[in-house]
Amino acid sequence: MATDTSDALENLEKELVTMARRLRSLQRTLSDEAHPDLEPAQYALLNHVEELAPVRMADLVAALEVDKGPVSRACARLEEEGLLKRAADKSDARATLLTLTAAGKRKLTAARKKRHKVIEDLLKDWSPAQVKTFATQVSRFNKLAD
Numbered sequence: 001m002a003t004d005t006s007d008a009l010e011n012l013e014k015e016l017v018t019m020a021r022r023l024r025s026l027q028r029t030l031s032d033e034a035h036p037d038l039e040p041a042q043y044a045l046l047n048h049v050e051e052l053a054p055v056r057m058a059d060l061v062a063a064l065e066v067d068k069g070p071v072s073r074a075c076a077r078l079e080e081e082g083l084l085k086r087a088a089d090k091s092d093a094r095a096t097l098l099t100l101t102a103a104g105k106r107k108l109t110a111a112r113k114k115r116h117k118v119i120e121d122l123l124k125d126w127s128p129a130q131v132k133t134f135a136t137q138v139s140r141f142n143k144l145a146d
Helices: 002-034 040-052 056-066 068-080 104-122 126-143
Strands: 084-089 092-100
Touching: 002 040, 002 104, 040 056, 040 068, 040 092, 040 104, 056 068, 056 092, 068 084, 092 104
Parallel strands: none
Antiparallel strands: 084 092
């Protein structure tokens, strides 16, 4: 029994590594869709800003679990590109709030449509029930990993 579990866990680890590699590749493709000069990490940052907006830089850094410097530089670049904007935080004059611009929202919407199409094409032979089960299991795993 222990060997079966060990083999299953080894296979799962291998499959998760493969999935992570494929997701990174998809992320690069989607970042190119969102903006030709946008790095995958910046695309991810835009997604987090959209999800948390309006968001303070410190909260964004905490959500991304990275150092402030790279996030600050990425935000400055995204602001220069017209995809992100900063506004004063009315509750704390020292802080600024980050939100997406209309152009940033359009870029993310276009990239998401492409992502959905890629996933739809990958799972075209799956039944709706299989897709739902897979989504449920991935969600369950993600909650454990938080």
